[in-house]
Amino acid sequence: MKRANRIEELIPELRYKAGSAMHTRVLDSILQIFEESRKAGASTTQVRPWRAITMSRIARLGAAVLIILSLMAGIHFFGTSPIASSAVFAKMTKSLESVPWMYAKHEFVRGSQSSVLETWNCFETGMEAEKESTGRATVWDYQKHRKFVYNPRTNTIVITHLSGNGFTKGSSGPLDLINNLVEIAKSKGAAFTHSKGTHEGCDVHIYVLTQSKGGLIHESTLKIDMQTYLPASLQVLSKNPHGQVVTHIQGNYEFPREGPKDIYDLGVPESAQIMRK
Amino acid sequence: MLEDRLLIWQVKRGSKDAFSRIYTKYEDDLLTLAVNLLNDVSAAEDTVHDVFASFAKSVDSFHLTGSLRSYLATCVANLARDRIRKGKREKGVDLNRAAQTASEVSGPVESVLHSEQLQQLAEVMAQLPYEQREVIMLRLHGGMTFKQIGKSQNASINTIKSRYRYGLDKIRMLLNAEIENETRK
Numbered sequence: 352m353k354r355a356n357r358i359e360e361l362i363p364e365l366r367y368k369a370g371s372a373m374h375t376r377v378l379d380s381i382l383q384i385f386e387e388s389r390k391a392g393a394s395t396t397q398v399r400p401w402r403a404i405t406m407s408r409i410a411r412l413g414a415a416v417l418i419i420l421s422l423m424a425g426i427h428f429f430g431t432s433p434i435a436s437s438a439v440f441a442k443m444t445k446s447l448e449s450v451p452w453m454y455a456k457h458e459f460v461r462g463s464q465s466s467v468l469e470t471w472n473c474f475e476t477g478m479e480a481e482k483e484s485t486g487r488a489t490v491w492d493y494q495k496h497r498k499f500v501y502n503p504r505t506n507t508i509v510i511t512h513l514s515g516n517g518f519t520k521g522s523s524g525p526l527d528l529i530n531n532l533v534e535i536a537k538s539k540g541a542a543f544t545h546s547k548g549t550h551e552g553c554d555v556h557i558y559v560l561t562q563s564k565g566g567l568i569h570e571s572t573l574k575i576d577m578q579t580y581l582p583a584s585l586q587v588l589s590k591n592p593h594g595q596v597v598t599h600i601q602g603n604y605e606f607p608r609e610g611p612k613d614i615y616d617l618g619v620p621e622s623a624q625i626m627r628k
Numbered sequence: 629m630l631e632d633r634l635l636i637w638q639v640k641r642g643s644k645d646a647f648s649r650i651y652t653k654y655e656d657d658l659l660t661l662a663v664n665l666l667n668d669v670s671a672a673e674d675t676v677h678d679v680f681a682s683f684a685k686s687v688d689s690f691h692l693t694g695s696l697r698s699y700l701a702t703c704v705a706n707l708a709r710d711r712i713r714k715g716k717r718e719k720g721v722d723l724n725r726a727a728q729t730a731s732e733v734s735g736p737v738e739s740v741l742h743s744e745q746l747q748q749l750a751e752v753m754a755q756l757p758y759e760q761r762e763v764i765m766l767r768l769h770g771g772m773t774f775k776q777i778g779k780s781q782n783a784s785i786n787t788i789k790s791r792y793r794y795g796l797d798k799i800r801m802l803l804n805a806e807i808e809n810e811t812r813k
Contacts, residue, residue, distance in 0.1 A: 362768045367660045377677045385647050385684035553691050
């Protein structure tokens, strides 16, 4: 009877252990499946086909990643809040440094005008690329110290020397860039909030930075995946004093294994005339 | 928990080592669950293999919302249930097979049921209706809550609690009957 009364303690002792032969057999098989799956995935991971967007762009922001990093800088500056956001962002920047590529797609809307800017960043190889909805494409190759700019109107690629060893606005990485931008953020009065929520089914940290500039109120909302600590999306709303949205920027982030190898991967035609300066 | 998240992150980046570590970490737990659910060592090995094979293929889109252990345990239970429903494995309660499994100490799986007491328990577990056995195993081996089990089986929490309680009652009854038989001898 005594034995029967402690069944719940006994059942966890009902254990089996894989023999070494089974361990090796199963492990070898699943590792092979894992490897094949990765190879299959890599072969289908390609630069997205370019969308034909003919509307004129509304803003030239340089690397779109600046938006997110500016926001990070602001949050970094406010990181002394009790929610310990600085710890989250330290992990995020570390994650960003370890991903092969960051792909960002930003859609800008102002009134009836809209535009799309896509960017690729690879901190490891020192490559940056962006493509605007007008067809204009730019590649920064910090290893070869060359910048390639494609102008669709003239169908030319202009190659110029890229000075400096830095990456993204003269910074060596995201964390360095944050530090560079902290001083800028300090000069701006801003409000900052943090909450938790979901984004496409994933748990995320939600950071909202609100600041006034040029008579507009800019509200930036950044969502960071709680699992990977990588940015998932960014929304920037610029409102006039009446609360009407003047500009809307929506950014989504992905982390593909591969990015563009050169400017032709951005859809630039091989017939484009090359000009060196 | 944090370690699992880091391992998954590494696996998503293509780390075979991290994938191996996840397998090694949960291999015995999942095998124990599968053997107890299926009463068949070969089927249990196949089930654990298939769960990890599926995990390997889908890890890119995988998002961990709870514990990895519970997730994998649920996968094993789902696959075991499918196997049983398809009638490919368990055809009624096979006490001889259950006894064989419980005492099997060689071959692909090493039993750690060293005591007679545990062997008897394993045999009794095999006599339970599958649904009761599954709830008990997920609760006590998978470390899952009744709510999590209910969600994974698409059943109410009260149903799950009932299955758990009836299952334990039946185990007690069967073990007590055996004790009485031994006493009479």
